Amino acid sequence: MALGSPPQKHMERCMSSMQAGTQMIKLRGGSKGLVRFYYLDEHKSCIRWRPSRKNERAKISIDSIQEVCEGKQSEIFQRYADGSFDPNCCFSIYYGDHMESLDLVSSSGEEARTWITGLKYLMAGISDEDSLSKRQRTRDQYPYPI
Numbered sequence: 001m002a003l004g005s006p007p008q009k010h011m012e013r014c015m016s017s018m019q020a021g022t023q024m025i026k027l028r029g030g031s032k033g034l035v036r037f038y039y040l041d042e043h044k045s046c047i048r049w050r051p052s053r054k055n056e057r058a059k060i061s062i063d064s065i066q067e068v069c070e071g072k073q074s075e076i077f078q079r080y081a082d083g084s085f086d087p088n089c090c091f092s093i094y095y096g097d098h099m100e101s102l103d104l105v106s107s108s109g110e111e112a113r114t115w116i117t118g119l120k121y122l123m124a125g126i127s128d129e130d131s132l133s134k135r136q137r138t139r140d141q142y143p144y145p146i
Contacts, residue, residue: 015118018118022037024104027103
């Protein structure tokens with residue numbers, strides 16, 4: 001694929017795939033991973049998952065995502081033995097003021113790339129003008145300390 005922004009058709013496929021949802025393993029500190037169903041909500045504003053005891057709170061707002069990293073770079077991935085997971089299927093989402101991480105393992109490298117590409121696209125605020133202006137207003141109301 002050429003450098004620059006991905007073609008619109010590719011991004012639309014990416015978004016609909018994320019909205020359809022994907023079963024992935026969520027890694028946690030000491031215990032084995034949890035299989036959860038992750039999906040992008042219909043407004044393309046949150047990643048949600050189920051099952052969860054948090055119910056409505058089981059979500060990460062796209063606005064709160066600081067970074068998306070490919071591979072097994074997070075601290076949590078380091079705790080697992082080499083060879084536990086294919087690095088092409090692994091990625092981490094860092095979010096919130098305290099840079100919490102959501103460490104996920106998808107069933108294929110292609111699926112992981114779909115999520116990584118889609119999340120970076122949404123973070124860039126290209127999805128639609130409305131969310132971009134909303135985001136700008138939020139930033140104006142709550143400027144981040146530098």
